[in-house]
Amino acid sequence: MSNHLPKITIGMTSFYARETIARAIESALGQDYPNKEILIVDDCSEDDSVEVIRRAINGVSYARLIVHEKNTGFAGALNTIIANADGDFLVIFDDDDVSHPERLSRQLDRILRYEADYKTDLVLCHAARVQTYENGYERYEKTVGTDIGKAPNGSIMAERILTGNLGSYGSNIVGSCANCARMGRTEIFRKFGGFDSTMRRAEDTDFSIRFALAGGHFIGIADPLVHQTMTGGAEKSVDAEEIAETKVFKKHEAFLRNIGWHDFVRDWMAIRYAYFRNQWG
Incomplete structure (x- = not known):
């Protein structure tokens, strides 16, 4: 039965993630969607992240690991995932986050229904998140496009990302479009050239703008399907x-x-x- 369902690649990058990635992989393994693969790219970690990953996916036939010989940054590691993904759809998991077991099923269902209703495959789906900070504080992070109906799209969405102007969409255009909560057809990521590997931050924002300017639609799920760990660093x-x-x-x-x-x-x-x-x- 699962062979008749679209295949989803769970793409996960790793960088010095020895303390968190086993939990993130467990979250990926626990997804209730049957036709999936897990593709992990370690971006030249010098701790024992790779060993932790290998233990976590040992015996899992649908999981693969690629190890970079040179650090490329988050965007570069994501581009390796995009180039090697076998799935029809790609969903991005961070190496220190945990996703709800129904995340894949619900985001795919949202995309397929929207594509059928609005006759477009230029669709990205983001989920809302619960963010936990190092001091224990938690907050709900809204995502864009959760209302029923036509979602924010095109130049209006690009304008909102760059300027904050809500245009005519009101609260439905308010919210984030983070990589860690994103799913789309794998071909979309390839069509737009993946992520800008010269950027060490905001590569997801840049991709969203380029996608919007090409007419892309941004749909969302209001339920927080991702529990995101907020960390610091240089x-x-x-x-x-x-x-x-x-x-x-x-x-x-x-x-x-x-x-x-x-x-x-x-x-x-x-x-x-x-x-x-x-x-x-």
């Missing part, structure tokens, strides 16, 4: 975030100029990061 510093956001801004300057938001976004970004530095250094 790659998430104020400086790193500003570098990443500036790169996104520069890549899409022409669009911002065309819609009349260029100077506002530039100036607001400068104000925000000046404030962040004053607060957190």
Whole structure:
């Protein structure tokens, strides 16, 4: 029976994840959707992450591990997954998150129903998340496109991501589009050239903008199907975030100029990061 269902690749990157990835893999193995593969790419970890992964997938016929000989960053590791995925659909799991057992089934069902209703396969589906911080604080992170009906799409969605302008969609266009909660047809990721491997942060934001500008639709599930662990690190510093956001801004300057938001976004970004530095250094 499962052979008649679309195959879903669970793509998971790993980098110094020895403490968390066994739990993440257990979450992938526990998905109730039958026709799946698990494809893990370790991005040249120098701890024993690879050994932990090998133990976790030992004897699992539908799980594979690729080990990078050189660190490429998160985007580069995702691109290796995209290039090697056998599934019709690709869903991204982080190496320190846990997904609800029905995540694959529910996101696939949402996509297939939307494709049938609106006659398009340019669809990405994101799930809401529960985020847990290092101090134990938890919060619900809404995702975009959870209302029934036509989802945010096209240049209006690109404008919302870059400027925050809600356009005519109201609250349905509010919410994040994080990689760790994303599913789409594998061909979509390939068609748009995967992720920008020169970016160490905000590669998911850049992909979403490019997808939106090509007419892509953003649908969502309001239930938090991902439990996300929020961690710190140098790659998430104020400086790193500003570098990443500036790169996104520069890549899409022409669009911002065309819609009349260029100077506002530039100036607001400068104000925000000046404030962040004053607060957190």
